[in-house]
Amino acid sequence: MSRSLFAVLTVLLLGSCGGAGYDTAPRNLDDACAILDERPTYRRAFRATERRWGVPVHVQMATIYQESKFISDARTPFRYALGVIPMGRQSSAFGYSQALDGTWDDYRAATGRYRARRDDIHDATDFMGWYMSESQRSLGISLDDARKQYLAYHEGRAGYARANYRRKPWLMRVAAEVDERAETYERQLARCGFGRRGLF
Numbered sequence: 001m002s003r004s005l006f007a008v009l010t011v012l013l014l015g016s017c018g019g020a021g022y023d024t025a026p027r028n029l030d031d032a033c034a035i036l037d038e039r040p041t042y043r044r045a046f047r048a049t050e051r052r053w054g055v056p057v058h059v060q061m062a063t064i065y066q067e068s069k070f071i072s073d074a075r076t077p078f079r080y081a082l083g084v085i086p087m088g089r090q091s092s093a094f095g096y097s098q099a100l101d102g103t104w105d106d107y108r109a110a111t112g113r114y115r116a117r118r119d120d121i122h123d124a125t126d127f128m129g130w131y132m133s134e135s136q137r138s139l140g141i142s143l144d145d146a147r148k149q150y151l152a153y154h155e156g157r158a159g160y161a162r163a164n165y166r167r168k169p170w171l172m173r174v175a176a177e178v179d180e181r182a183e184t185y186e187r188q189l190a191r192c193g194f195g196r197r198g199l200f
Helices: 003-015 032-038 040-053 057-068 101-111 121-139 146-161 169-191
Strands: 078-081 085-089
Touching (some): 032 057, 032 169, 040 121, 057 169, 101 121, 121 146, 146 169
Antiparallel strands (some): 078 085
16 A cells, blocks of 8 residues: 555544534524534543533523534624725634633633634533533523623623623523523433433
């Protein structure tokens, strides 16, 4: 076998081994059980985050749905000047959790997880658990309250404390949708045996 052919085969093999990141969404985003059946690694990640930080699985799933539709390398759209000149992306948000560069750095420093990656479901959910538990500690937001947790997640804790969201009707609408999806996911997870503190 030639060296070049061996190199190509090695690259293809290594590329097929990545298990933590998916660049496509699960087939049925409206069914929590179908998502977990299709992506078993998600089960372990969501449950580990629930155990470590106390954030319920359905709250994690509803937030990730809103932020990235479960696409590991999701990014914000490009901005254009005059409608044609690319000016970079709208923000540095990236990955499942759409964490910003600075907030991700804060998470890694606070938890010591310096090798964490935003396109890894285990790291992304752990980040989300860390962030929401800090919102509970500093703002008194229940970990079960998907609507308020999402508002603090989107606006930042300082922005939430200033109630910036009240001037953004569109964001209030999105937060209500996150809350509704969380409730739907919770019912589905209970029905298919993946309920809170259930066995994954």
